[in-house]
Amino acid sequence: MTYLEMVKNHMVDTASKLMLDLANLLDNVLFQLDEIKESYQRTEMAALREEVFHDFCALCVQSGIPVPAMEATLISAQGPSVNDEARKAHANRVKNFVEPALAKLGRKTSVKAKQCRTLLEAFANLPNLSATYPGSVKGKELECLINQMLIEIGQEPIRPDYQSRTVGEVKNSAPKQKKVVIVDDDRKEMLKTARALAGWEGLEISFYHYVPSGDRWGMTPEKRQAELSTTAQAVVEMKPDVALMDQGLDPIEGDDLVRKIREICPNGPVFVANTGGSDDKLRSAGALENCDKGRRLGGLAQAVRY
Numbered sequence: 001m002t003y004l005e006m007v008k009n010h011m012v013d014t015a016s017k018l019m020l021d022l023a024n025l026l027d028n029v030l031f032q033l034d035e036i037k038e039s040y041q042r043t044e045m046a047a048l049r050e051e052v053f054h055d056f057c058a059l060c061v062q063s064g065i066p067v068p069a070m071e072a073t074l075i076s077a078q079g080p081s082v083n084d085e086a087r088k089a090h091a092n093r094v095k096n097f098v099e100p101a102l103a104k105l106g107r108k109t110s111v112k113a114k115q116c117r118t119l120l121e122a123f124a125n126l127p128n129l130s131a132t133y134p135g136s137v138k139g140k141e142l143e144c145l146i147n148q149m150l151i152e153i154g155q156e157p158i159r160p161d162y163q164s165r166t167v168g169e170v171k172n173s174a175p176k177q178k179k180v181v182i183v184d185d186d187r188k189e190m191l192k193t194a195r196a197l198a199g200w201e202g203l204e205i206s207f208y209h210y211v212p213s214g215d216r217w218g219m220t221p222e223k224r225q226a227e228l229s230t231t232a233q234a235v236v237e238m239k240p241d242v243a244l245m246d247q248g249l250d251p252i253e254g255d256d257l258v259r260k261i262r263e264i265c266p267n268g269p270v271f272v273a274n275t276g277g278s279d280d281k282l283r284s285a286g287a288l289e290n291c292d293k294g295r296r297l298g299g300l301a302q303a304v305r306y
Contacts (some may be wrong), residue, residue: 002027003056003068010065018169018199022056024193030187030209033073041082041188046077047048048191058165079144084128090127098124169199170297174304177202181240182274185210185249189293193244193274196294204305208235214252228252232260236268242303244274244291247282255285270303
């Protein structure tokens with residue numbers, strides 16, 4: 001069952017726009033973790049998705065409907081990572097240090113002995129400490145490790161206090177229904193932007209995830225122009241009222257894409273800059289004030305009034 005189906009099954013027509021927006025985000029294929037192979041990107045996306053998930057769960061508790069099960073991938077993606085070399089080094093650590101130290105402690109029950117045993121048990125369960133380039137273990141990794149262990153013994157993982165959790169939302173409303181398309185090449189930034197817009201009445205959020213059709217570094221000028229035309233046509237076909245436009249869409253750029261879309265469809269969407277850097281080029285192409293991945297909403301508020 002999807003998150004949206006869960007909401008509709010329990011709340012029929014009474015669910016808030018915020019809850020529906022968060023359910024749609026959690027269901028969206030762009031924000032699933034299974035297809036992300038690079039570990040750093042997977043961890044970052046998991047951290048953002050976890051915040052959305054906990055916000056959704058808090059709304060469930062506060063609305064009196066069942067809380068969904070914890071997504072195991074959110075825990076595994078942020079837990080301690082380890083490779084084969086680290087596993088071998090870790091096995092030696094356990095054999096040559098942890099086990100002899102535990103044997104020395106025996107059945108001692110002093111406070112110090114208990115503390116020492118706890119630390120040794122932590123060492124025994126943190127193989128990434130033995131990596132070739134030793135890394136620091138973060139508090140989040142320890143929390144994930146403990147939650148994984150709880151799940152393995154059939155217990156619920158530890159979650160935030162949903163009843164008292166404050167879930168942020170946008171209080172704005174559009175004069176009439178508007179379709180907003182977020183154009184970006186980074187799924188994490190798209191998620192950040194969409195989360196910042198959750199709860200905005202009258203906005204329908206869609207996504208155009210730009211993926212280059214060829215080698216982004218070796219694209220000839222001719223192929224780049226063809227890429228611009230193809231991408232512009234794809235955005236036009238989504239029929240947005242507003243397009244939130246990123247600037248760095250290597251190998252193309254957002255301001256060039258804005259101009260190409262206007263060339264294809266002069267009466268097309270209102271453009272709003274949505275870049276983490278300077279918005280000067282996008283503004284020169286006619287885009288409104290930078291949304292900055294959802295940190296500033298003035299330009300979008302102006303766009304939906306058109």
